[in-house]
Amino acid sequence: MRRHASTGSWIGAVVVVLAIVAGGIYLARKAMHPDISVPTAPAPSASAAAAPAASSVQHPIEQVQAGPAAASTAALPALGDSDANVAAALLALAGDSNLSSLLLSQQLVARIVATVDALPRHDGLAAFTLPARTPRGTFAVDQAGAVTHSGAANSARYAPYMRVVDAVDPQALVAWYVHAYPLFQQAYRQLGYPKGYFNDRLIVAIDDMLAAPEPAQPPAVVRSKAYYVYADPALESLSTGQKLLLRVGSADAARIKVKLRTIRSLLARRPVPVAPTPAATAG
Structure with missing residues (x-):
């Protein structure tokens, strides 16, 4: 729930589901502490310093079974000229979900x-990395006696992003991703991983989110200066992706996980990890 001065918070039905949902949930961080400034330009190699070095390819894109669309022979644009092509593809995948x-x-x-x-x-x-606009509205909290937790009203702010999640067909998305993969691989290397493999990193991100705890009740939050943090230190120490799933609430998190498991089954050679046991009420 916390945002540092140099960071903010998270398209994909993964490439659309992960990042679009992240863009939607970024609002929680922005609304919870609006007085903290966000940088306007990234440090080119900042992410490279913290990421593990790739050793060998675990999930080669050539082995993805994505259906006939993956066999497209349409020429890809250069990465620097790919925005219109990629946007058109994502909008087509999302149908009438208002992704535009x-x-x-x-x-x-x-x-x-x-x-x-x-x-x-x-x-x-970082806010500048998000592929989606941040939502409108302010962060809402509900009070249950002496306990404060994320408010039920927040789900309305995430609704436009969840419509994208629901609208995207995983097999069609993965087929497009396989075709466009050289663009993603080039961008990943330019991010600071000359020997890295983006599809492996994508699987790591999906697996991490699938392992997110599932509290039976909305976790308690406490005020800390200009923002809220989770009252339970174990929840506050979770990864960015896992905390994003906590913020959307249990119902939306379950919908996202269903989509992610389907996408992962198409992208990876190894089985989808076992779903976590629902956690006890936090806070």
């Missing part, structure tokens, strides 16, 4: 890659 009102129009692939790369970390997402 959320999607940013510049450096889309680079933003998606940087967002996915940051999700398993514990230092948040």
Whole structure:
């Protein structure tokens, strides 16, 4: 729930589901502590310093079974000229879900890659990396006796992003991702991983989010200066991606996890990890 001065918070039905949802949930961090400034430009190699070095490819894109669409022979644009092509593809995948009102129009692939790369970390997402516009509204809390927790009213602010999650067909998304993969791989190397493999990092991000705890009740939060933090230190210490799932609430988190498991089953050679046992009420 906390945002540092140099970071903010998180398209994909993964490449659309992960990052679009992250863009939606970024609002929670922004609304919870609006007086903390956000930088306007990234440090090119900042993420490289914290990420583990790749040893060998674990999930080669060539082995992804994505259906006939993956066999497309349409030429890809250069990464620097890919925004219009990528945006058109994502809008087509999302159908009538209103993605056009959320999607940013510049450096889309680079933003998606940087967002996915940051999700398993514990230092948040920089606002400048997000591929989607931040939602409107302010962060709401509810009071239950002496306990404060994220308010039920917040779900309305996440609704436009959840419509994108629901609208995207995982197999169609993965087929497009396989075709466009050279763009994502190039952007990942330019992010600071010359020997890295983006599909492996994507699987790491998905697995981390699938392992997010599932509290039976909305976790308690406490006020800390200009922002809220989770009252339970174990929850406050979770990765960026896992805390994002906590913020959307149990119902939306379950919908996201269903989509992520389907996408992962198409992208990875190894089985989807076992779902976590629901956690006890936090706080």
